[in-house]
Amino acid sequence: MSGNIRWNLGFGIAGFAFTFLLSVQNNLLTTSLVRSVYAFLIWFVITFILRAILFQLLASKEVVESSTVQGSDDLVGGQLDLVIPDETEELHDLLKPTPKEQKAVQEGFVPLNPPKIVKVSDQDPEQMAKVIRHLTED
Template sequence: MVGNIKINLWLGLIGFLITFFASIENNLWTTSLFRGVLGFALWFFLAFVLRFVLGILANPAGAATNKPSTPTSSENGQPDSSVDDPSRGGQFDVVTPDQDQELSDLLTPKPTDTVDKGGFAPLNPPKLVSNKQQDPEEMAKAVRHLTQK
């Protein structure tokens, strides 16, 4: 982090004063004091965030300076030379396996069996039958009966 705790205290005090004087015009002094303390806490916390971000921006290669000075040894007792290698992690080399045969198998149609005894059969529902010619007198009686209830 950049700076020290004095920066947080000064920014908190500025936040307290701004909040207190903005609030004293319309509120009681106790309410303004409470809001000022909340403003102090908020500005104090924001100063920590600001110091953290400035610390990262000021030293973007901070992780590179924290390397161990001696090479570490791997599990088998051999010294690991890749720890201090500056080009480590600079390239990403990936080779995918050939899948030409699998792709051609997927694209070529396979012969299907024409005789499927227990396979899929589309649903054939029975057709609904409706009376096309109905007596108009019967229809009128049904409508009168339904409107009376």
């Protein structure tokens, strides 16, 4: 990997300082130091991982550039040639109505006829009063 460990240490120290300054105002000194050490380790590892990824990306870019300079077209993955099949007929078939749907369209609109609610008005008022008293007593 190109570079050296100074980048990792620099970002780790910056994470340590930032965490310590924000944490020391509300916590004990030992708690702030422990959290700052954790922040240093996390920033150190994150920087290491990001530098490794960046190194891999730059190395692959250099390989591509060197192969194009030499005139080599045999680079795997250098070109991608895809042909998408024509599916317009299948889409039109999906949009065409089925015979069942055509029959419904020919019959026209048929409104929904739900069953009617029957009102029970022939109840004895004294019995209704007893039921209400019984429900309110619970």
